[in-house]
Amino acid sequence: MQRIPVGFGAELRRRRIEAGLSLGELATLICFSKGHLSKIERGVKSPSHDLAQLCDSALDAGGQLSSLISTPGQSPAVGPLTEADVSTPWTLRMHPGGESDFVAFDPASLVGGAMPSTIVSWSIAPPFLESGETNAALPYFREAFDEFRRLGQIFGPAVVAQLCIAATSALRGMAHHARPAHRDDVLRLASRFAEYTGWMAQEAGSDAASLWWTEQAVQLAADGGDDELAAYALVRRAELALYSGDSVATVQLARRAAQQARSARIRGLAAQREAQGHALVGDRDACRRALDRGAELTSGALPPGDEDPVLGSIHLPDLTAFVAGWCMHDLGSPAEAVTLLGDGLDAIPLRSRRARARYGARLALALANVGEIEQACAIAELVASHVALIDSATIRADLLRLSRALNRWPKNPTVRRTLPHLAIGLHTHRTGPVSPA
Structure with a gap:
């Protein structure tokens, strides 16, 4: 270049x-x-x-x-990288047709409000692929999606979201050159990348970006002949309402999702979200009915891996028990929550840090509220170490509740040792305002 x-x-x-x-x-x-x-x-x-x-x-x-300028065939002298080289700001503007414009700026020109000076620019044209080549590329993108999802269990949105955005753009561009028979497959896979980007935005604490990316996913899926993602988008919106403490909106959105969805899985996820909304206001009977309905609908095996990627959590070994435990705690029954959640943490693979942190935060909170302080602190320190790496606003919300619960025992030496770890986990390394759910 x-x-x-x-x-x-x-x-x-x-x-x-x-x-x-x-x-x-x-x-x-x-x-x-x-x-x-x-x-x-x-x-x-x-x-x-x-x-x-x-x-x-x-x-x-x-x-x-x-x-x-350098003469043809003459390679410019290459020296060691300087701090300015590695801190050069750049932009990548992605167009709907698959074209991209890359521009790197001179850092020295960005001070004093002056017009930024371009160091290098690159107009990236999308490749012209025969329809067969487009179809042959899809399995590689599918593998990439699964890898990005696994990567999201280890690292936070700062790493994963950028990869998902680029993949969404590439697939959106490829769809323009695909045959009608393959175009729908390309767009549906692009919609899954976009939906996961929305999840990463929620984890980063940006509800507005999460909603925007989820709507992009709905549109891409609809263009690819899949309207089921629209129902799942309502489940995601219900989750945002749940984290903001709006029980009415949580229940209403979950019910709309259940009415709109065709698949048992999405209807089951909607029922679980409805149960959590009822638990927020202490409606135990409505919560249990929704939990039973969700358990029945989600009891079947997940679709095989060669179909479209599965929507919703796939890293918790028993999602039904996790949601039920969450609900029992919010209903004021932490002992029932401990019974439901007790053995689940060990079943989650060590590499699934995000799932372990989410599960562990809820389990530690329930343990703290039944007075099992030593065990709660041990899990809390594990959660805090994971959250510092995966950068999750939703888990930090639980971590904050856990910190407040443990502060009821300020003289306990284990609590006094654990609280500084929680403080590190709650630190977001951000300089601007965010809106953690």
Whole structure:
């Protein structure tokens, strides 16, 4: 990739004006388009050696312009990376058709409100793929989705969301060149990447971004002939309402999802969300009815791996028990919650840090509220260490409740040792305001 020579565009413009030529007149003289020449003067595009030579001749510059760029075949000197090199800011703008524009800026030009100076730009055109090639690429993207989902169990949105956004954009561009028979498959897979991006946004504490990406996922899925994701989007919105403490909206959205969904799994997830909404206001009977309905609907095996990726959590070994335990705690029955959650943490693989932290936070909270302080603190320290890595706003909400529960025993030496760990887990490393659920 060729670096844009610093100062070439400005020097070209100075010499052109000094020669009394308009941009169009110089473009005519050297047989290049006016738009191309304008981008070079503005530093958006990199000049070729041939263009520099033509400008030298047209402006009687005596080779001065050519000297500002490296000659053909000559590799620029490569020195060790400096701090400025590794801290260079860049942008990647992604277009609906699959095109992208990459621009890197000179950090020194970003101070004082001046117009940023471009170091390098790159217009990335989407490849033209035969329909068979598009279809052959899909299994690789499916494998990437599964890998990103696993990566989301280990790291936070700062790592995973960027990968999912890029994959969504690539698939959205590929859909433009796919045959109708394959286009739906491409769009449905793009919708799963977009939906997972929305989940990462929620974990990062941005409810607005989470809703936006979820709506993008719904539209992509609908364009691919799948309207079931629209029902799942209501389940996701119910979850956001749940974390904000809005029990009425949680129940209403969950019921709408159940009415709209066709698959037993989505109806089951909606029933579980409804149960959690009832638990918020202490409606035990309605909560148990919804839990029973959710357990029955989600009791079947997950769809085989060669179909569209499964919506909803796949890393908790017993989602029904987890939701039931959550509900029992919110209903004021922490002992029942401990019974339901007691053995589940050990069944979650060690590599699934996000699932272990989510499960562990709820279990530790229930243990603290039945007075099992030593065990609650042991799990709390595990959760805090995971949250610092996976950056989860939703788990931090539970961690905050756990911290308050443990503060009821301020003189307990184990609690006093654990609370600083929780404080680290609650720290978000952010400088701006966020909206953790």
